[in-house]
Amino acid sequence: MANIRDLDPSASPLDYYGAELRRFREAAGLNQQQLGAIIFCTGSLVGQIETARKLPTREFTQRVDAALGTDGALMRLLKLVLRSQLPPWFQPYAEMEARASHIYSFQAQLVHGLLQTEEYARAVLGVLHQDRLDDRVAARTERQRILERENPPLAWVVLSEAVLHQVIGGTEVMRNQLARLLDFRDREWVQIQVLPFEAGAHGGLKGSFTILRFDDDPDIVYSESYESGHMSANPVEAKARSLRYDHLQAAALSVEDSAKLIARVMEERYGEQP
Structure with missing residues (x-):
């Protein structure tokens, strides 16, 4: 009927x-x-x-x-x-992210949402509950389309080396996720650096954060806790966070050496040579 x-x-x-x-x-x-x-x-x-x-x-x-x-x-x-379908507290950030001309992010524990495979995203989003999981994964995948548009933002992501070793979703999911990171080498507007363990104490010890930069508006700094996110356009905070990010970039491996490390971890830890 x-x-x-x-x-x-x-x-x-x-x-x-x-x-x-x-x-x-x-x-x-x-x-x-x-x-x-x-x-x-x-x-x-x-x-x-x-x-x-x-x-x-x-x-x-x-x-x-x-x-x-x-x-x-x-x-x-x-x-x-x-x-x-995104969490209500996250939707304002997603709207700003879609407008940004530059996205600078440090990730201490997880691959950035814009760079995740569908399987990795499913494992992350399904940790505590499975309700509407397909819808939530679809919403995250849709966010990634800003990298496919004709004039994409520059996305520069520094990942802690721990992100490569933290097994999310199993060996195969991680192997495919690291392969996805290597695929971004062919994209001029996506740059990935890895902050190695030997960097020791660094400017990102307090956690992950993202800086959104716009052509005609002030920078926005974003960070999130377990069930909420915080955005600020305070210029003092934005300047301090930009300095912290500059130090992280300087301490991280070069883009080329980062790719080599990702490939090595992919082979040694997840059993496949890219």
């Missing part, structure tokens, strides 16, 4: 997407099963998405936009839908 639950389009971006999908479908004179047949899915899936019970994927949205001639309207909505 077709899903006909009424939606309040203003309740959430997901509800708005579902209401628009239904509106476009009905304007085309199609029922859920007919649309499903056209885009190679079930009518039930169309109904679940129309009633905001299931998150639409990028592939589903592309097919629906093409089938219904919406001129990309649903794809534009999808960006809002996926961002809404």
